[in-house]
Amino acid sequence: MTLLPERPDADKLFGVYIHWPFCAQKCPYCDFNSHVRFGGWDEPRFLKAYLRELDDVKARVGRREVYSIFFGGGTPSLMQPKTVAAILDHIAKLWPIQPGAEITLEANPNSVEAERFAGYRAAGVNRVSIGVQSLRDDELKRLGRLHSVAEARTAIDIARRTFDRFTFDLIYARPGQTLDAWRTELTEALAMGSDHLSLYQLTIEPDTPFAELHARGKLIIPDADAALDLYALTQDMTAAAGLPAYEISNHARPGQESRHNLLYWRYGAYAGIGPGAHGRLVLPDGTRIAMATECNPERWAERVQTTGHGFTDETPLTREEQADEMLLMGLRLTEGIDLDAMARRFGFAPAAAEIANLEKMGLIEILAHEPHDPDIIRACVGPGISPTAITPYAPRHPIIRAVGQGRFVLNELVRRLSLKTEPVAAPINTSATLRT
Numbered sequence: 411m412t413l414l415p416e417r418p419d420a421d422k423l424f425g426v427y428i429h430w431p432f433c434a435q436k437c438p439y440c441d442f443n444s445h446v447r448f449g450g451w452d453e454p455r456f457l458k459a460y461l462r463e464l465d466d467v468k469a470r471v472g473r474r475e476v477y478s479i480f481f482g483g484g485t486p487s488l489m490q491p492k493t494v495a496a497i498l499d500h501i502a503k504l505w506p507i508q509p510g511a512e513i514t515l516e517a518n519p520n521s522v523e524a525e526r527f528a529g530y531r532a533a534g535v536n537r538v539s540i541g542v543q544s545l546r547d548d549e550l551k552r553l554g555r556l557h558s559v560a561e562a563r564t565a566i567d568i569a570r571r572t573f574d575r576f577t578f579d580l581i582y583a584r585p586g587q588t589l590d591a592w593r594t595e596l597t598e599a600l601a602m603g604s605d606h607l608s609l610y611q612l613t614i615e616p617d618t619p620f621a622e623l624h625a626r627g628k629l630i631i632p633d634a635d636a637a638l639d640l641y642a643l644t645q646d647m648t649a650a651a652g653l654p655a656y657e658i659s660n661h662a663r664p665g666q667e668s669r670h671n672l673l674y675w676r677y678g679a680y681a682g683i684g685p686g687a688h689g690r691l692v693l694p695d696g697t698r699i700a701m702a703t704e705c706n707p708e709r710w711a712e713r714v715q716t717t718g719h720g721f722t723d724e725t726p727l728t729r730e731e732q733a734d735e736m737l738l739m740g741l742r743l744t745e746g747i748d749l750d751a752m753a754r755r756f757g758f759a760p761a762a763a764e765i766a767n768l769e770k771m772g773l774i775e776i777l778a779h780e781p782h783d784p785d786i787i788r789a790c791v792g793p794g795i796s797p798t799a800i801t802p803y804a805p806r807h808p809i810i811r812a813v814g815q816g817r818f819v820l821n822e823l824v825r826r827l828s829l830k831t832e833p834v835a836a837p838i839n840t841s842a843t844l845r846t
């Protein structure tokens with residue numbers, strides 16, 4: 411199994427996601443909340459709104475320690491570095507930021523944007539995620555991208571020199587793409603020296619120009635079998651290169667996984683700030699709330715100006731809803747989801763019979779818990795306290811992960827796992843619990 415960075419107590423994780431909604435052009439496959447404003451935008455006005463919405467979240471959640479920050483979009487590399495700096499300074503005024511916290515900014519590899527990298531670094535960004543998407547110029551045109559392969563390579567060189575860590579995205583399973591063509595392109599990508607890669611299959615999202623072309627038969631993507639072969643090739647090649655998958659589409663050298671994305675998949679809490687952002691806040695009384703903001707950038711800014719925040723949805727989640735979300739997120743991970751941790755958190759876990767069923771169908775795999783190390787128990791319990799003085803905790807539920815076709819039908823897996831659950835039989839002694 412991939413060795414991930416420490417698996418901290420998910421309840422204690424708190425991340426901040428900042429959504430920058432503007433792009434230079436709308437890509438024809440994209441269904442993100444991204445908007446083009448040929449006349450530009452009032453950046454100081456948006457900055458004020460970001461700071462105000464952050465204040466609002468602070469008033470709700472109180473003291474937290476920030477584990478990671480992520481500027482996503484849209485195209486955050488269209489932001490002025492001083493805007494990024496002001497947002498990071500404000501976050502640091504509101505909450506302590508963990509030493510070494512991961513601070514990522516998504517960037518497009520256009521030359522103008524790459525020139526801003528040093529400014530982002532000075533602002534506090536320590537990781538950049540570059541939307542390369544393809545290493546073929548004709549494919550970039552087909553995907554509606556504004557940059558060239560040469561610009562992407564230059565941006566990666568600048569990123570390597572500027573940031574502690576960088577990653578880039580590629581889209582595969584593109585129209586007409588053969589296994590050989592993808593093998594060659596991925597070989598080139600793996601030679602570019604990144605310790606992390608996000609490799610996404612092209613999917614046809616509703617209400618996009620690609621969806622219309624697809625419906626008219628003008629855009630044909632690889633069928634399910636061909637896509638599965640491309641996926642298998644991707645897994646094999648990245649693993650052989652030392653960047654195995656740690657999530658369905660994400661690959662990293664062990665220890666270089668995206669901490670912010672792990673926070674989502676391990677079901678930590680995070681604030682979603684900016685137009686169209688989603689968040690999961692945990693209030694001081696333990697209530698977990700699904701938050702979403704107004705999608706239209708100008709309406710969002712207006713709303714923040716008048717009410718102090720742009721939230722349009724604030725829904726407290728039941729334990730059952732949280733358990734479903736936790737399953738959906740955790741099943742994406744190669745490390746799997748620890749159903750014992752889930753049982754301790756919610757008081758119930760998926761029924762053993764259904765887990766066995768899904769395992770028999772080849773959709774999930776059951777993983778063993780790591781044996782407890784007495785030295786770690788001693789460290790957790792306290793200096794001078796003998797681990798023999800406590801009852802070693804024996805996990806009652808397994809760790810499971812999606813495998814084979816199961817990775818592509820996560821919603822169905824969650825539906826089946828939540829149909830029948832078993833309550834935790836007796837209160838569990840968590841005094842010796844090492845990790846969740």
Ligand code: SF4
Nearest residue numbers: 433436437440444484
């Ligand atoms: S740059 Fe990214 S967010 Fe913007 S339209 Fe293209 S894919 Fe969507």
